[in-house]
Amino acid sequence: MPEKGKIDSKQAVLLMISMILPTAILTIPAVTVKTARQDAWLSVMVATLAGLLIARLVVSLSLRFPGQTLFEFSEEILGKALGKMVGFLYIWLFFLYIGSGVVREFGVFLVTAVMPATPIIVFLIVVTAVAGYAVRNGLEVLCRFNQLFIPVTGLLVIVFLLSTLDMKLDRLLPVFDAGLAPIVKSAVTPTMWLGEIVTLAMIIPYLSKPKEAHRVAVLSILITGFFLTASIMEALLIFGPNLTGHWIFPTFNATRVVSIANFLERLEFIVIMAWVLGGIVKVGVFYYAVVLGSAQCLGLRDYRPLVLPVGVILVALSILLHGENIVEVLHYIPHVEVPFLLIVFEVGIPLLLLIVALVRGKGGKSN
């Protein structure tokens, strides 16, 4: 077995939060507010419910095959050839796709909002190198790194509370203005982000108490959903739907507004810190899924030799797949990433695997 580490449930919850939240908190507000306007916070709640369903599906499937990751039980369910094919699809089109996308978003955000004069390749290589170092040292190290730095994400709550001075509740009115359709439509994008919980199928075998996996999944989706709703509310209550929809990073701009007694200002560094540290962990999780998955699919004894080549591929793909600049990155999210990843990999294949497992009577009873 390539991975020998064990993590406890708390670490897993924190890891899952860091896996979803960092990119979501920056990208989702602008995308959802464009369609659902002032009702965007409602659509995030809808998305949280959908995310809970996906989490339920994945964990139920995974618990039928204790001690096995996604790549191992797909082989057991579908047979060797088909199962390996599903595994390779997940590696190349899901984990590598999202991983390189996160590397890209990481660089694009820092270049667009913070350091416009630095070449983007610097950020791409630095984040991949740091994440790669953590991945090479194993799941436990990645989790501890995350545990150490996740309180920074908690600081976002303080920023939110400080910015209440600039908020006006009537910017959320009228509630339910355009009806149900826009709310459901704009719930699709956050659902794709929360659906990244599929990656938990890689982590469950390494939990010290796999039975708690349902609780892990539900807690991480709920906490992530809360932070996501809060970040959208913050932007909406400060700027209203028009302005929020036109900004690329509304949450980032919302924290820039905070000014208390002309003294406590420029709190956006908290968002940048949460983003940089969380971005590293997020890249790390998908990076880890790629190398561990490849090692399991190919039947290798050790996944560590694959870390460096996969890092090269991540950097190269991040430039190739996700466009030149922030405009192209934001174009690919609704046109490619959301439908493709959500329909095929987060709902389609897990559902198919569960149905086939039930029909063929594979695996033990769940729970």
Place this chain on the structure above:
Amino acid sequence: MVIVVVLVFLVIIALEVPGLVKEKMWRELTAFAVLLSFGMALSIPQALGLQLPSPNAPIELIFKPFAEWLTPK
């Protein structure tokens, strides 16, 4: 730029290959070689400034109706 990229690849090979050969992990070595050559195939043309075809185009085409429903006019 290309020289830097090639240098990076040489460093990666120098870091990993001796250990793998010493431990006789041939399977791992093959996987390493395949992945690394894929990485080279992706990155060296980009460093030369060539435009590689993006795999996004066919995906975008397949999901076009859904994406049109999803995004506001």
